[in-house]
Amino acid sequence: MNIWFYILKRILLMLPTLFGVIAITFAVIQFVPGGPVEQALIEMKGLNSGGEASGGGASQYRGRQGVDIDRVNEIKALYGFDKPPAERFWQMLKGFLTFDLGKSFYHHSDVWQLVKSKMPVSITIGLWTFFLTYLISVPLGIAKAVREGSRFDSLSSAVVLVGYSIPGFVLGVFLLVVFGGGSFLQWFPLRGLTSDDWATLSLFGKIKDYLWHITLPVLASVAGSFAVMTMLTKNTFLDEIRKQYVLTARAKGLSENKVLYKHVFRNALIPLVTGFPAAFIGAFFAGSLLIETLFSLDGLGLLSYESVIRRDYPVVMGTLYLFTLIGLVVKLLGDLCYVWADPRVQFESLAK
Structure with missing residues (x-):
């Protein structure tokens, strides 16, 4: 099946789904x-x-x-x-x-303009959460798979699972109490992404102020996804390491690094690559409401919650339309990434 025909077919299937929602x-x-x-x-x-x-x-x-x-x-x-x-x-x-999402009943502005004004906050938290999760979890998961059963594997698993068991908003409260001027230290600000005098700061001062403000929200957001991605990477690499082709490669005298990074690495990354688009988009919205509310960040999560409470129907329907459309497109990108990562997969099997 031609790739363009497959994409067209998926787009046509998206329309009734979007209409139904x-x-x-x-x-x-x-x-x-x-x-x-x-x-x-x-x-x-x-x-x-x-x-x-x-x-x-x-x-x-x-x-x-x-x-x-x-x-x-x-x-x-x-x-x-x-x-x-x-x-x-x-x-x-x-x-x-035509992406005319209507006008908000309570904000008295176009829903599309309202969404764009709130998006920088969610994008900021989402991007940092996504990149930190992948940049730390994938190497850590590989190291745990290679050293399975060692003291490093046991200790890192304990730390990761403890972090996973703590909800992000609970960790956020803990960080605020300990480091945000609660009962102990006042190292980080309580709210916002920048200080009031941010516009008057130098370039280095702006970067420093920005990183100072996002540290606690990002830490609270990363906790759950960090553990999931680490264990997924470890288990995926373990499954590949135990397969017959790895034993064959070792029997041929290949070094452990060549076996790991030339053979195992490519096959083990397939599940991670296919989930890349969904993880990228999910980082913007998953758990954003509680984190944004806790740290007084005026983003999309807080906007969606307030629109439901206030019965601001244009905002409710407009954001639902955008999020559903994004979700359907991300699902399509995930399937295309799967074919790109593993050429053995054919479009006919995905279309079934």
């Missing part, structure tokens, strides 16, 4: 109580939106009670709820085709 989420939203219209009416009456807006149909009725019907219709028109659901869904789909 958006349609199901849009349908669910129609039945969620305490929407933007109800919250606006409750705020007009001066009530506590936290206690009234989430109580279902009764709170919705009390929210509208005593408000002029013309005013209710104005608020519906403001948020676009004066139109039938089918018409609103169709307009949303047409906008998505």
